[in-house]
Amino acid sequence: MRKIFLALCIIALISSGSYASDKNRAYYPAVLGYHELKPIPLNEFDTTPEAFASQLDWLKDNGYETLSLEEFISYLKKDEGFPEKSVLITFDDGYNGIYYYAFPELKKRGMKAAFFITASTIGGIKGTKYPHITYEQLAEMAADGNMSIGSHTISHLRLTELSSDALKIEVSKSKQILENFTGRKIQAIAYPEAYYNGAVIDAVKEAGYEIAFAGGDSGLFGHESWFSIPRIFTGLELAENNNALFAEFVRNYKNMPEGAFKSRWKPIEKK
Numbered sequence: 001m002r003k004i005f006l007a008l009c010i011i012a013l014i015s016s017g018s019y020a021s022d023k024n025r026a027y028y029p030a031v032l033g034y035h036e037l038k039p040i041p042l043n044e045f046d047t048t049p050e051a052f053a054s055q056l057d058w059l060k061d062n063g064y065e066t067l068s069l070e071e072f073i074s075y076l077k078k079d080e081g082f083p084e085k086s087v088l089i090t091f092d093d094g095y096n097g098i099y100y101y102a103f104p105e106l107k108k109r110g111m112k113a114a115f116f117i118t119a120s121t122i123g124g125i126k127g128t129k130y131p132h133i134t135y136e137q138l139a140e141m142a143a144d145g146n147m148s149i150g151s152h153t154i155s156h157l158r159l160t161e162l163s164s165d166a167l168k169i170e171v172s173k174s175k176q177i178l179e180n181f182t183g184r185k186i187q188a189i190a191y192p193e194a195y196y197n198g199a200v201i202d203a204v205k206e207a208g209y210e211i212a213f214a215g216g217d218s219g220l221f222g223h224e225s226w227f228s229i230p231r232i233f234t235g236l237e238l239a240e241n242n243n244a245l246f247a248e249f250v251r252n253y254k255n256m257p258e259g260a261f262k263s264r265w266k267p268i269e270k271k
């Protein structure tokens, strides 16, 4: 009997701990998770610069305010909730489209965004279809107060699959490298491929991060959810039909069913 009770408790823990319900998500404003802007998209996670510009216009026209990471954290700490019409725009990986397309479009409109940079890839990886930003480009972005920089680890490995030493290095050294380079405090991290667990969260806290971003709608409850903040996977699909899904996600963020947050990582099939 005791064993059954214990098993039930474990199941209850797992099911409450692994996925955030809309109750948890309701605590946060919509966090948009972009990867790259490409005029000719190569993957479902790309967005075209035109679509991105029209999404920014949509946010502006509909009265949404974009937050910086620093503002996002300070709203969390005050615990009085976020402005009703606010969003956080995030980009993972540090591909150079953030410099060539995202940065100018944001600047033009006086809007804010956060960029999670994979520390080992700054300076570009030659011969790839997804070149990264250079140090000079990152420095220019980091010098702009409306652009926040966060860590996306050093090597973009799945953090749940690392030894505790390797995990520590990925999390704390990337913070140091980015702090040294940008001269700004790195307060947030986004988990590569959204892989995290309790040990990852412990390492992230120990390294001194204030918050961490997951992918999709996975997340934890209560204060622990600060270290698995859900994001809307923002790619090609959201821009279809004149941003129909994008508008729906932002507008109805707190009421969207969990399944709506599925990841969309898929290379585009050549016809």
Ligand SMILES: [Zn+2]
Pocket (backbone or CB within 6 Å): 092, 093, 152, 156, 191, 192, 193
């Ligand atoms: Zn990534």
